[in-house]
Amino acid sequence: MTTTHQDPAKQHNWAGNIAFHATRLHYPETVEQLQEIVSRSHKLKVIGARHCFNEIADTTEDHVSLEKFDQPLVLDRARRTVTINAGMTYGQLGLQLHQEGFAIHNMASLPHVSVVGACATATHGSGDNNGNLATAVAALEMVIANGDVVTLSREQHPDQFPGAVVGLGAVGVITKMTLDIVPLFMMQQEVYENLPVAQLEEHFEAVLSSAYSVSLFTDWQQGRVNQIWLKRRLPSEVGLALAPSFFEATLAPVPRHPLTRLSADPCTVQMGIPGPWHERLPHFRVDHTPASGDELQTEYFVPRQHAVAAMRAVASVQAQLEPSLLISEVRTIAADTLWMSPSYQQAAVGLHFSWKKDWPAVQKLLPLLEEQLAPFDARPHWGKLFTMAPARVQALYQKLPDFQNLAHAYDPQGKFRNAFLDAYIFGAG
Numbered sequence: 001m002t003t004t005h006q007d008p009a010k011q012h013n014w015a016g017n018i019a020f021h022a023t024r025l026h027y028p029e030t031v032e033q034l035q036e037i038v039s040r041s042h043k044l045k046v047i048g049a050r051h052c053f054n055e056i057a058d059t060t061e062d063h064v065s066l067e068k069f070d071q072p073l074v075l076d077r078a079r080r081t082v083t084i085n086a087g088m089t090y091g092q093l094g095l096q097l098h099q100e101g102f103a104i105h106n107m108a109s110l111p112h113v114s115v116v117g118a119c120a121t122a123t124h125g126s127g128d129n130n131g132n133l134a135t136a137v138a139a140l141e142m143v144i145a146n147g148d149v150v151t152l153s154r155e156q157h158p159d160q161f162p163g164a165v166v167g168l169g170a171v172g173v174i175t176k177m178t179l180d181i182v183p184l185f186m187m188q189q190e191v192y193e194n195l196p197v198a199q200l201e202e203h204f205e206a207v208l209s210s211a212y213s214v215s216l217f218t219d220w221q222q223g224r225v226n227q228i229w230l231k232r233r234l235p236s237e238v239g240l241a242l243a244p245s246f247f248e249a250t251l252a253p254v255p256r257h258p259l260t261r262l263s264a265d266p267c268t269v270q271m272g273i274p275g276p277w278h279e280r281l282p283h284f285r286v287d288h289t290p291a292s293g294d295e296l297q298t299e300y301f302v303p304r305q306h307a308v309a310a311m312r313a314v315a316s317v318q319a320q321l322e323p324s325l326l327i328s329e330v331r332t333i334a335a336d337t338l339w340m341s342p343s344y345q346q347a348a349v350g351l352h353f354s355w356k357k358d359w360p361a362v363q364k365l366l367p368l369l370e371e372q373l374a375p376f377d378a379r380p381h382w383g384k385l386f387t388m389a390p391a392r393v394q395a396l397y398q399k400l401p402d403f404q405n406l407a408h409a410y411d412p413q414g415k416f417r418n419a420f421l422d423a424y425i426f427g428a429g
């Protein structure tokens, strides 16, 4: 096991907008080593791939990286599950699972995030019938605040498990996760450009349900959606024909980056060329770094039935957003039963904003955006930037009291709490 006081790369998040306050960084290699660290610590958080944009992963004392937890994945072919160690990223999982003939139901735009860190914040991809990534979790093992190891499963602990999965790092240090898997499948991806907003509004349901996963990229300008990414699931290895147009949008003649002016080299294969699920579901390739972290991100989730109205509300402040906005993405997420998921018991639409890296400017804009989306009870992404008042965020989660009780049961002294969790989950603390 290694313990360091300094690892410059790990003293801040991926985007570099959050400096961490941990005084120690531990790299345990076994659960026993982790148990010892957790038992001794007063304040502790895990860092995954550090891709959150806010302070959710920060702590004042002990940071733990589980990247040396590198035990191989364990497949249960009969139950259709895979158990992974907490050091694994989606990119690593995708490759290994595919070689074994299996897949997971969905992936986020970037495969570089850790499975556990992504599930902890309800990270999602797109698709009307696809729940967020945490909905695939069937069981988890964690080290709780007193150092004990606890296992919770969907089947055996229905009173706690739905709270622990999107656990925001507040319940315990997750060491293993068991995920539902499906037989591997092939996909193709194509991009259409310049969808008139009028077409989208008239055919919203048809557009968003037209493929296994659909993403809309827009700068909210000129009455059009800049790009539509369709990820289609294929019955075989043979690709489907590409229509030259899609609801008055036209097929992109060359591969596209969501920001059209940038090279599409970091992006997953487009142009309808068939390929494995894990090389089409993310927008970005596992062997490329899509950007240097030179951006900030925000996302709000609104109930699906309000999608068109919410998009109109955002478009109405487009002029104010324009100087700071790189691009927005709109995706759909199926309803789930995970207490702290923004799509708890409601199908949702995620309205995402990639911003230029200028927090003072973005910080001024967010209240405006949040005011526009307040009538739709918009919930912020747990891993991205927002300025909503803690009381407002808390009011949006009906299962919050149960979640507080669950966290308290496993962490009575608040070892896993930090300023972010104290504010948004536990009130004034």
Ligand SMILES: Cc1cc2nc3c(=O)[nH]c(=O)nc-3n(C[C@H](O)[C@H](O)[C@H](O)COP(=O)(O)OP(=O)(O)OC[C@H]3O[C@@H](n4cnc5c(N)ncnc54)[C@H](O)[C@@H]3O)c2cc1C
Residues within 6 Å of the ligand: 014, 045, 046, 047, 048, 049, 050, 051, 052, 053, 056, 057, 066, 086, 108, 109, 110, 113, 114, 115, 116, 117, 118, 119, 120, 121, 122, 123, 124, 125, 168, 169, 170, 172, 173, 174, 175, 297, 381, 383, 384
């Ligand atoms: C370029 C980019 C693209 C993105 N695309 C998407 C997207 O498509 N969809 C989407 O929804 N989000 C997206 N995100 C947000 C991202 O998926 C989330 O922020 C996610 O939580 C990051 O995972 P991570 O491994 O970096 O976790 P971290 O940021 O390292 O940690 C997240 C939280 O999980 C906790 N945690 C991590 N590991 C453990 C553990 N073992 N036990 C207990 N707690 C743990 C941490 O303490 C922290 O509270 C994107 C972010 C970036 C930077």
